[in-house]
Amino acid sequence: MTGEYPEVDGLTQHHLEAKVDQAELRRKLAAVKSIVERCRLQFTEDGLYINTAGDNDVASVETTIDAEYTTDFEACTVGVETGSLYRAATFTGAPTESVTVRLDREPDENSPLSFSCSNSIDWHRMVALDTLDVTPARPELPIRGEAATATVPVRQFKAGVGVADVAGGHPIRISIGSRVVSFCPDPPKGGRGLWPISDDVTIEGQALSRYAASYLRDMATALPPGGDVTLRLSDAYPMAVETGDGLRFVLAPYRPNGLEDTIQQKRAERNGEVEV
Structure with missing residues (x-):
């Protein structure tokens, strides 16, 4: 300015x-x-x-x-x-x-x-x-009231994102089951990239959705190294990622038709890697 x-x-x-x-x-x-x-x-x-x-x-x-x-x-x-x-x-x-x-x-x-x-x-x-x-506060990323929730150790969330990100920018599928929270690439890679979390987990409800790998990596990196993180998600709805000290991320679900490519293109333009 x-x-x-x-x-x-x-x-x-x-x-x-x-x-x-x-x-x-x-x-x-x-x-x-x-x-x-x-x-x-x-x-x-x-x-x-x-x-x-x-x-x-x-x-x-x-x-x-x-x-x-x-x-x-x-x-x-x-x-x-x-x-x-x-x-x-x-x-x-x-x-x-x-x-x-x-x-x-x-x-x-x-x-x-x-x-x-x-x-x-x-x-x-x-x-x-x-x-x-500045982009408007509180973007339209609604969380469904009946969202499933899972509280897992931060280190496991970080590991799940890292292991599931094996497909070079493909989305990551996150599922909350009755006893297990799972991370895997989407589409699945025959068992490669699967990271189930069953220890030290508190679960309420069940849900499955896909999210852009690039933003999940950023969130995983930004989280503190210790403590727990709570995930709130519904099928094909935005996911909230919350820490105990008041840090909250919201991520819209992955949609086909090049959304991830659009994100990567904008970041490349911002970093001067491509001509606008």
Whole structure:
């Protein structure tokens, strides 16, 4: 974005400041960055809330980062590039420190959003985006009320995605059975790529659906290494992937007619690998 950034909508005081935990900030922003390029950062009473969609509204991610406001609270929203947001937060202070996030009503240097480590006046500034340039919050990815649920160890979810992704970009079939959660390539490869999970699993209901391998890889990479993850899915409906600390992904089911090719094409264009 070029030129002078307008005053932040909804902010009447000179600036808004909130303290957040550095480790939580880094971990959750890394997950958001793996799914979307741009996001809406909302200052809410519960903390810093992020919710937005990725390419083609295929995937969304949302999370809340706990915050303690050191100024009067005001509800505000600003658009940001997730890569810039992650870098500004990562290069501010040590992982054990708290970080102050500051939003200026009349920003200098085209940078209304900035970060500072505890007891420091060294602000790491970043350029914000007009929220109109950011994909809409809460994309239309409905979850059916009767969705089957399964809670599995994160390490098993990661392993299942890795093992099932043997077909070079083909979708991955995820099924929740009466006792087993299974990952396999679609179409099946004669037993290759099958990863059943039966230990340390809590299951309610049964369902089966297919999802794009590329987004499942991103989600698996973004998940923390330990703990459990809960899957909520219905036959041919979007799947929610939720962690215990408030990180939530939603992924639309795979559809034929080149959806995966479209995703890969857009990513290649974005990375400069092909001409637009």
